[in-house]
Amino acid sequence: MxxxxxxxxxxxxxxxxxxxxAIEFAAINKASIVVLSVAQSYPYMLMPEAGAMLDLxxxxxxxxxxxxxxxxxxxxxxxxxxxxxxxxxxRGTHPYEEIIATANEKHCDVIWIASHGRRGLDKLLLGSETxxxxxxxxxxxxxYR
Numbered sequence: 001m002x003x004x005x006x007x008x009x010x011x012x013x014x015x016x017x018x019x020x021x022a023i024e025f026a027a028i029n030k031a032s033i034v035v036l037s038v039a040q041s042y043p044y045m046l047m048p049e050a051g052a053m054l055d056l057x058x059x060x061x062x063x064x065x066x067x068x069x070x071x072x073x074x075x076x077x078x079x080x081x082x083x084x085x086x087x088x089x090x091r092g093t094h095p096y097e098e099i100i101a102t103a104n105e106k107h108c109d110v111i112w113i114a115s116h117g118r119r120g121l122d123k124l125l126l127g128s129e130t131x132x133x134x135x136x137x138x139x140x141x142x143x144y145r
Contacts, residue, residue, distance in 0.1 A: 008095070021112075
């Protein structure tokens, strides 16, 4: 069945619960996991012409450290469960694009992703990376809620 599972994490409690379920599934099925954490690039375009020159190095460093810490939490869970794993920490503007690209690059069979279960105006305003993955992925996607 599934032998290589992409497990993206954003560090949220639901993401950790989802990762634990993916690890349990991997252990039962003798599969491996690829843990992905995306450090989001600065979301706004800077316009040098308008005098908006900011040093984004502190922002990027903080994002990178957070992404690494999120991946490390899942790594520890995988080690305890004796599940083979690989860690990928990357930076991107749109996490769903990084999720799909990593799944393809690492030859994963499935993407196992959490859903925060937002509805109504929250979903409209905040968007949903899970929804975007579902819309754009050609791989099977397991949505954990």
